[in-house]
Amino acid sequence: MAQSFDVIVLGIGGCGSAACAHLARRGLQVLGLEQFASVHHLGSSHGETRIIRLAYFEHPNYVPLLRRSYELWRELEQATQRELFCPSQLLLSGPPQGETITGALRAATEHHLTIEELTANAVARRFPGIMIPEGHAVLLEPDAGFLHVERCIEAHQTVAREHGADLRFQSPVRDIHIAQNSVTVTTATETFHAARLVITAGAWTSLCLPTLPVPLVVSRKFVGWFETRNRAYQVDAGYPCFYFEMPHGTFYGFPSLNGASMKLARHSGVEPVSDPTTVDRGCHADDIAPLVEFAGAVLPEVTHTLSQHSVCLYTLSPDHHFLVDTLPDSPHVSVACGLSGHGFKFASVLGQALADLATEQSSRLPIGFLSRQRFL
Numbered sequence: 081m082a083q084s085f086d087v088i089v090l091g092i093g094g095c096g097s098a099a100c101a102h103l104a105r106r107g108l109q110v111l112g113l114e115q116f117a118s119v120h121h122l123g124s125s126h127g128e129t130r131i132i133r134l135a136y137f138e139h140p141n142y143v144p145l146l147r148r149s150y151e152l153w154r155e156l157e158q159a160t161q162r163e164l165f166c167p168s169q170l171l172l173s174g175p176p177q178g179e180t181i182t183g184a185l186r187a188a189t190e191h192h193l194t195i196e197e198l199t200a201n202a203v204a205r206r207f208p209g210i211m212i213p214e215g216h217a218v219l220l221e222p223d224a225g226f227l228h229v230e231r232c233i234e235a236h237q238t239v240a241r242e243h244g245a246d247l248r249f250q251s252p253v254r255d256i257h258i259a260q261n262s263v264t265v266t267t268a269t270e271t272f273h274a275a276r277l278v279i280t281a282g283a284w285t286s287l288c289l290p291t292l293p294v295p296l297v298v299s300r301k302f303v304g305w306f307e308t309r310n311r312a313y314q315v316d317a318g319y320p321c322f323y324f325e326m327p328h329g330t331f332y333g334f335p336s337l338n339g340a341s342m343k344l345a346r347h348s349g350v351e352p353v354s355d356p357t358t359v360d361r362g363c364h365a366d367d368i369a370p371l372v373e374f375a376g377a378v379l380p381e382v383t384h385t386l387s388q389h390s391v392c393l394y395t396l397s398p399d400h401h402f403l404v405d406t407l408p409d410s411p412h413v414s415v416a417c418g419l420s421g422h423g424f425k426f427a428s429v430l431g432q433a434l435a436d437l438a439t440e441q442s443s444r445l446p447i448g449f450l451s452r453q454r455f456l
């Protein structure tokens with residue numbers, strides 16, 4: 081016999097676990113379905129760390145959501161008694177007229193954010209081991225830092241369960257039927273009914289919603305941890321996260337958490353994936369070469385020795401901004417997708433927005449610029 085819930089959440093990684101927590105705290109009967117384990121490395125929410133920042137160069141409209149996101153991460157830390165956010169500052173560097181510098185200054189000006197302009201010599205004094213390319217401008221955001229990804233997901237799942245949510249893992253969905261006022265979801269072994277559906281399936285969104293009116297592209301992203309020669313790169317030594325707009329792409333990285341290696345990745349570029357389940361998760365020379373080139377130009381104490389690697393999936397919208405909305409003609413179905421490689425920092429506030437959409441079909445949060453209407 082099919083079980084019934086108020087709302088079903090498909091995919092309980094970054095955004096899905098947050099949505100489950102927010103919905104359950106509102107007293108709804110929540111079912112969360114995840115095709116993999118509770119915390120896994122097969123999607124977009126893994127790999128130890130994610131940068132969180134306020135001076136958002138992608139668009140200043142994100143800043144109010146980020147302010148709320150900061151508040152919610154702090155609340156989640158208090159609720160679970162776990163450190164989720166590590167303040168470490170963020171160093172931004174690129175051409176003075178490039179997207180990174182101009183966008184961050186615009187966001188800082190419009191929203192009265194604290195940001196510091198540095199010279200290359202000042203960087204060398206404050207952060208030994210970073211070389212600023214000639215002609216680059218540099219900004220330092222003191223209120224930025226990073227989130228512990230897996231801990232954040234576990235914390236949201238914990239809160240969801242504490243408020244009665246039923247979270248089921250290793251439960252891939254076989255069929256979704258959306259009726260006028262209800263949904264039916266079928267797994268390999270069970271069928272569930274609900275009045276509302278939230279889809280936070282990441283790279284699998286288009287498979288769950290083949291009629292989604294916005295085309296999404298899944299891209300493979302390689303992440304590497306490279307051994308270091310200098311313990312000054314450690315987070316405990318005050319080393320910042322960093323983001324560089326270089327001639328051959330945009331790159332980011334984190335201070336060393338273990339004193340022995342640093343996490344580096346290239347944000348730019350698209351390597352399309354036809355099936356996220358069978359993506360190549362190996363390590364190849366073409367994966368390593370751009371990171372080695374970047375480190376050679378900027379991080380002289382980082383070696384070419386790779387200690388570990390991971391493969392992440394970006395789900396790209398056409399304009400690389402999020403899609404957070406209800407479905408056309410199905411207002412009881414809401415979705416967050418197309419996070420385009422910069423969404424995890426927003427997971428806490430997107431969980432709140434999705435809970436709003438599921439219960440009220442609207443939200444007081446300023447998410448209008450992320451609606452599907454912009455693609456019409």
